[in-house]
Amino acid sequence: MAVFKDHKINIKYLLGFIPEALIVNLSLTTKIDHYAKVLHGKKMFYLLLYGILDNEKLSQRTLEDTFNDSVFKVLFNLDEDESVRRISISERLSKIDPGYFKQIYDCIYDQFSELYTLTERQKYNLIRVDSSIVSETVGKLVEGLDNQSGKKAVKYSIAFDGVLPCHSNVFTSASYGSEDIALPEAIMDHVKKETNHQNIYVLDRGLQSTRAMKSFSTAAVTFICRAKENRKFVELESFVTVNQDLDLGESKLLRDCRIQLYTGISVKNKIGKKYYKQELVDSHFRLVIIESKVEDGKQYWFLTNDFKLSAKEIAQAYRRRWDIEVFFRFLKQELNVSHLVSLNTNGIQVMLYMTLIVAMLVLMYKKANNIGYKTAKRRFAMEVRDLAIALIVVQCGGNPDLLFKT
Helix, strand or coil: CCCCCCCCCCHHHHHCCCCHHHHHHHHHHCCCCCCCCCCCHHHHHHHHHHHHHHCCCCCHHHHHHHHCCHHHHHHCCCCCCCCCCHHHHHHHHHHCCHHHHHHHHHHHHHHHHCCCCHHHHHHCCEEEEEEEEECCCCCCCCCCEECCCCCEEEEEEEEECCCCEEEEEEECCHHHHCHHHHHHHHHHHHHHHCCCCCCEEEECCCCCCHHHHHHHHHCCCEEEEEECCCCCEEEEEECCCCCCCCECCCEEEEEEEEEEEEEEEEEECCCCCEEEEEEECCCCEEEEEEEECCCCCCEEEEEECCCCCCHHHHHHHHHCCHHHHHHHHHHHHHCCCCCCCCCCHHHHHHHHHHHHHHHHHHHHHHHHHCCCHHHHHHHHHHHHHHHHHHHHHHHCCCCHHHHCCC
């Protein structure tokens, strides 16, 4: 098999984290396999897992070819005589329970996150949250967000802990076009999963709602987000001292203070016309303003409800938000997320969970072997291919060690 001598873990080790017993038990204890003649839950799981890894351009047609391929059947011990058509895959994606795949995803994430060291656990309490919109070839979407091209679109909001995606939401309703609605829901959904958490949620400028920020403080959820540079506020207290060093490395501190923010309150005038009146909210926030030394005159305004971190730590936390941008690029370029395999909301959820499962396998492979995203995806796929070839050799009565000489 493909041997990379400097690697610490291989595919066999990682595949051991896929809970075979859970996959089988969920198929038995749920209604996922009712009325399914061929594409049972377990087979759909492995079909999508292998299909995402093996195809540069994933589609229902390529999934049909993948299922009917002898290599796939040998790799996952399926009946050689079974076959499916594209229409069967399309129908199955539209009806199969996404909760089945979500439970598998959650289980795998829990197992992988337990491998983090204590230092990593503390570092990965910084949760980056962002959204990405997919609108390619979605003219036939019945339900979705409206975009400027007139087509419908799907929004993925994902929480990323620095190594793995720890939560995801699929939004298709028009109201979720606003990040002020989508991101708070994604964050609060993740909070519900982690009781007694110490997470800090880091966001870009998509979130500007004062009401959302107040709701975070009420729920004891710590956040750091980038504010618009002309944000209106009232300063209550400055944290900058006379002898404080304002040099933050690549930037310098301009302002660090306790503030109150304004929010728009809907009111009606005497003739019944609605307008918005600006009022101060009673919650207190912290505003940190820095100026870049690299970008001439470029200022960054950060809003947070954390009053313990230093201004430098807040700036550094925001810089690490870039990790999720790199992760989204990986999903789109390497794992087909920019293309919708299913136009049904149910199928879209299934495909996202399966894509994140594959992403976790590849990312753990990347982390442990200290290699890049593209190299990890390529070598992971090579090991999957060689594992299938080895199984074929064994079934034919041969010795795979004679073929794969180390």
